[in-house]
Amino acid sequence: MEALLAIVIGVLGGSGIWLVLRPRTFQVVMGLTLLSYAVNLFIFCVGSLAIDKPPLVRAGVATTLENYTDPMPQALVLTAIVIGFATTALFLVVLLASRGLSGTDHVDGTREEEP
Amino acid sequence: MTLAPSHLIVAPVVLPLVTATILVLLGDANRRAKGVVNIGAALVGVLIALALLSRVDGPGAGVYLASNWEAPYGIVLVADALSTLMLALASVVALCVAVYSEARWARTGTYFHALFQVQLMGLNGAFLTGDLFNLFVFFELMLAASYGLQLHGSGWPRVRSGLHYIAVNLLASSLFLIGLAIIYGITGTLSMADIARRLPLVAAGDRGLLHAGMAVLAVAFLIKAAIWPLNAWLVPTYAAASAPVAALFALMTKVGLYVIVRLWTLFFSDPGPSSHFGAPVLVVAGLMTLSFGTLGLISSMQLRRVAGYSIIVSSGTLLFAVGIGKASVTAAALFYLLTATCSVSALFLLVELMERIGGDTRPQRRADREVDEDTNLDDDETPLVGRAFPLSLALLGIGFMTCSVLVAGLPPLSGFIAKLALLRSVLGFDTDAASAGPVPAVWWFLGLLLTSGLAATITLARSGIRHFWRKDGASAPQVKVLEAVSVCTLILCGVGLTVNAERVLHYTNAAAAGLHSPAGYIDAVFATLPRPGPTRPDLEPAP
Secondary structure, eight states, rough: HHHHHHHHHHHHHOOOOOOOTBHHHHHHHHHHHHHOOOHHHHHHHHOOOOSSSSSOOOTTOOOSSTTSOOHHHHHHHHHHHHHHHHHHHHHHHHHHHHHHHSSOOOOOOOOOOOO | OOOOHHHHHHHHHHHHHHHHHHHHHHHHHHHHHHHHHHHHHHHHHHHHHHHHHHHHOOTTEEEEGGGGGTTTTEEEEEHHHHHHHHHHHHHHHHHHHHHHHHHHHGGOOOTTTHHHHHHHHHHHHHBOBBBBBHHHHHHHHHHHHHHHHTTTOOOOOHHHHHHHHHHHHHHHHHHHHHHHHHHHHHOOOOOOHHHHHHHHGOOHHHHHHHHHHHHHHHHHHHHHOTTTSSOHHHHHHHHHHHHHHHHHHHHHHHHHHHHHHHHHHHHHSSSSSSTTTTHHHHHHHHHHHHHHHHHHHHHSSHHHHHHHHHHHHHHHHHHHHHHHHHHHHHHHHHHHHHHHHHHHHHHHHHHHHHTTBOOSSSSOOOOOOOOTTTSSSTTTSOTTTTTTOOOOHHHHHHHHHHHHHHTTTTTHHHHHHHHHHHHHHHHTTTTOOOOOOOOHHHHHHHHHHHHHHHHHHHHHHHHHHHHHHHHHOOOOOOHHHHHHHHHHHHHHHHHHHHHTTHHHHHHHHHHHHHHHHHHOOOOOOHHOOOOOSSTTSSSSSOO
């Protein structure tokens, strides 16, 4: 499962970086979104991966990490998702303003030369 | 411990939050009231920061346990000497910016005041927090507000540079989270003091990963601190932003530097396998940033860009000083940080006023009296004697000259004292220990710092000549009292730092000594116990 998750994070992150480096603002937004998915998954898995171990205390089960998964990364990832979502939404607004002012979706607002 | 002093630590975060809420609720209707609330809150912020500053004694840290949870389980706010110093700096600059913006810029948009207060909350929180994830949240608050402020006034240059600015900062936030996650994965904690305590216990096999995490985290801060080659976003963004916003943004690069100083002294001061990790990188990057800023200074013709590049120069200087990692150098660097921030903020405000100096299109007013043969004539055969010289122009000229002396670091003002203290400490003249002598990097630093001062002098003098000594006759710019007062206050802060240099350097020496022996900080955080109360009835009252 670790290998699968690592590959998923790698593919998401790699695609994100490639898209961020593209010259179109929409591609940059998609790239940043994919990158934030990769980062969120990464935060989620730092507390070590475990199946059938909820981060909630159950009656009669000793409160050690043997029986539970680490709740901290889950709290962190929740905050990171909310903040990432808000800033991406804000970025979209600026993107639309840039599109309206320049008439193109190039990140520098310059039209490419016709071939 | 009484109730008031410890709660004062959280006030710099709560006050802007409450003020921002009030400002949003006031809506668009009552602009005068909003201006008064904004300036009032900024003024109270200065008083709080000064009160905290007067309570800090030496390396001891005031610790505030949020929600009465002890470290490392709860989030702590730590007001030590460095944090309070940064708080005081931020609050003074913020007050001047608030007063300045009231003259004109605050009327351009509805939510300027609210965004301003949220930005202030993010700044103060980032200076106070003792927890890495909380630092991330305050960083994002500060950045989210800064995106709105940067676009304040709208227009294509702002939107274009804002797009780049936001994209770069979103990437930096991703790096921040990656670094933070790696560090949590290894140390199992996010409290800075706890990480510092556990660092020596990290297994040798995990140390490489830990260093990688620290490096990724550092890149996120170094992007904010405008390190070369990650600073291409800075100059266009700051040059496009409206004057008060740019002056406030001068503080934001210092947040990146503050975090680097805080974390690096806390984690890597003590001898051990991780001691001085990454210091050579900081030294070399600092020198490169300094060179880049110097070249930028010489090559810019617009005064706004000159101000942007002088931020990069001060960042390079400070990064080098952090990389050296000696208490005496850090002390001098903190003094340099104070004077550089005040003077660059003042410069950003002055730039806008100077851009209002227009060529005089009205016919020149000839003196009534006859022109004698020996009268001093200018190019247009107009007598130079007896021509009215506008007061605002004179004030602006004096202000610009003083500000240039501060930015370029010429004697006798505090910029010079700061550079002298820095050079003295990096060259090792302040210690009588017979050391092996300065390393080559220090000689490079000496040369580059002096060259950057020369470059700043040349480029600022050139801009001054172009703005004030115009051939077509400089007409008096419209300068409002509020604007003049705020710019004068910032410049007088620089002058005040000159007069009180010894006291301030004494303070920064104590702060740096506290930073370079992090045990005091760590002990202060863990020695603070929660109080018995409704949420913690099981606790015994403190003796």
